[in-house]
Amino acid sequence: MMDxxxxxxxxxxxxxxxxxxxxxxxxxxxxxxLVLGHSGVMVKEALAVFAAYFVRAxxxxxxxxxxxxxASEGEPRGQDHPLRQVEDFRSAISYLEGRPEVDAARIGxxxxxxxxxxxxxxxxxxxxxxxxxxxxxxxxxxxxxLERLVGHAGVHALRDRLDEDWQRRYEGGASARVPHLSLDGxxxxxxxxxxxxxxxxxxxxxxxxxxxxxxxxxxxxxIHRLAPTPLLMIxxxxxxxxxxxxxxxxxxxxxxxxxxxxVLPYDVLGLYTGPGLDEAMALAVDWFDRHLRVIxxxxxxxxxxxxxxxxx
Numbered sequence: 001m002m003d004x005x006x007x008x009x010x011x012x013x014x015x016x017x018x019x020x021x022x023x024x025x026x027x028x029x030x031x032x033x034l035v036l037g038h039s040g041v042m043v044k045e046a047l048a049v050f051a052a053y054f055v056r057a058x059x060x061x062x063x064x065x066x067x068x069x070x071a072s073e074g075e076p077r078g079q080d081h082p083l084r085q086v087e088d089f090r091s092a093i094s095y096l097e098g099r100p101e102v103d104a105a106r107i108g109x110x111x112x113x114x115x116x117x118x119x120x121x122x123x124x125x126x127x128x129x130x131x132x133x134x135x136x137x138x139x140x141x142x143x144x145x146l147e148r149l150v151g152h153a154g155v156h157a158l159r160d161r162l163d164e165d166w167q168r169r170y171e172g173g174a175s176a177r178v179p180h181l182s183l184d185g186x187x188x189x190x191x192x193x194x195x196x197x198x199x200x201x202x203x204x205x206x207x208x209x210x211x212x213x214x215x216x217x218x219x220x221x222x223i224h225r226l227a228p229t230p231l232l233m234i235x236x237x238x239x240x241x242x243x244x245x246x247x248x249x250x251x252x253x254x255x256x257x258x259x260x261x262x263v264l265p266y267d268v269l270g271l272y273t274g275p276g277l278d279e280a281m282a283l284a285v286d287w288f289d290r291h292l293r294v295i296x297x298x299x300x301x302x303x304x305x306x307x308x309x310x311x312x
Contacts, residue, residue: 004023006021006022006023006048006051007021007022007024008020008021008022009021009022009062009095011064011091011092011094011095013067013087013088013091014087016067016072016074017072018064018065018066018072018088018091018092019044019065019071019072020044020062020063020064020065020092021044021045021047021048021051021062021063022060022061022062022099023051023052023054023060023061023062024060024101025055025056025058025059027058030100030102030103031058031059031060031101031102031103031106032058032060032103032106032292032293033059033060033061033096033099033102033103033106033107033108034054034059034060034061034062034107034108034109034288035062035064035089035092035093035096035107035109035110035119036051036062036063036110036111037064037066037085037088037089037109037110037112037115037116037118037119038063038065038066038111038112038115039112039113039114039115039136040080040114040206041180042112042199042202043069043070043071043199043201043202044063044064044065044070045063045070045199045201046199046202047063047112048063049277050063050110050112050135050281053282053284053285054110054284054285054288057285057288059288059292060096060099060102062095062096064088064089064092065201066085066088067079067085067088068080070199070201071201072088076174076175076207077203077205078177078180078205078206078207078210079175079207079209079210080180080206080207080214081210082118082121082139082142082213082214082217083121083213083217085115085118086118086121086125089111089118089119089126089129090125090126093107093109093122093126093128093129104128105130106130106293107128107129108129108130108132108288108291109122109123109129109131109132109133110133110134110135110284111132111133111134111135112134112135112136112271113135113136113137113139113242113243114138114139116133116134116136116137116138116233117137117138117139117217117219117220117251118219119132119134120132120219120222120223120231121219123229124223124225124226127229129229130230130291130292131230131287131288131291132229132230132231132232133231133234133284133287134233135280135284136235136236136240136271136272137233137235137243137247137248138242138243138244138247139214139217139219140218140219140220140247140248140250140251141218141220141221141247141250142213142215142216142217142218143155143215143216143218144247145214145244146211146214148244148247161176161208162208162209162211162212165209166209169209175207175209175210176207176208177205177207177208178207178208178211179204179205180204180206219251220254223251223254223255224254224255224256227255227256227257227258227259228256228258230258230259230290231255231258231259231260232259232262232287233248233251233255233259233260233262234262234264234271234280234284235248235261235262235264236263236266236267236268236270236271237263237264238265238266238270239267239268240267240268241268242268245263248261248263249261258291262280262283264276264279
């Protein structure tokens with residue numbers, strides 16, 4: 001557990017006030033900073049267990065709630081738009097840059113589940129992110145992901161609902177509200193209820209139009225643009241219908257160097273609550289240590305000596 005409570009902070013994300021939990025190590029000089037982004041079925045308080053590892057390793061950590069989620073502002077509540085969450089990551093970088101405790105040249109991003117692919121896309125667009133770690137990655141192509149999750153028939157039925165929802169919004173109504181995720185399987189079925197009891201700001205609910213945003217979210221189409229920003233992907237190798245290993249492998253294959261893929265033999269919650277948590281976080285800390293503790297300056301290639309050309 002965290003030795004001390006985080007500082008509750010807010011930062012502006014393109015006009016909306018977002019909430020963050022700021023964890024600072026007990027050091028005097030500016031240290032590397034990390035922005036932590038959660039999955040769709042979490043809030044920033046759930047990131048405390050991950051933040052503790054990084055703070056003990058000497059990093060400043062900002063765990064954020066995306067707009068419309070948890071303690072952040074924004075309406076309608078639960079409007080789950082990955083591209084706006086990319087903007088929230090980038091706004092969090094800007095906030096950390098202004099903290100005197102943080103070395104602005106050494107900021108990395110960490111995300112879990114869909115928060116990992118959001119972090120990657122943020123780093124593709126924002127070169128201030130010097131390093132990225134993705135844990136239990138899930139969505140790299142939203143359309144394909146949903147087809148794997150609910151099947152072709154399920155996506156067809158979903159599109160019918162989205163058509164109806166569009167018409168309702170066109171006529172001035174609000175988008176329907178649906179569970180963020182309907183979890184199956186004994187080990188995860190009660191997860192939303194448990195999360196709501198542990199974290200009062202959590203709601204297992206989103207607007208139906210959020211699904212349209214997920215269908216068009218495809219960060220694997222941009223992941224090759226991430227290089228040379230270092231990427232570590234830590235994937236689940238056990239039973240896991242939500243963080244699919246083949247999705248992680250597909251995206252990883254398209255990424256440029258430097259990169260590393262670690263497949264750990266744990267199931268759907270194995271990297272959240274154990275038994276693989278310590279192992280996954282040790283990998284993440286090592287990656288950030290390697291790529292944020294020392295920032296090497298780019299050395300330009302010396303210009304070639306002019307070659308005399310003989311003319312007749």
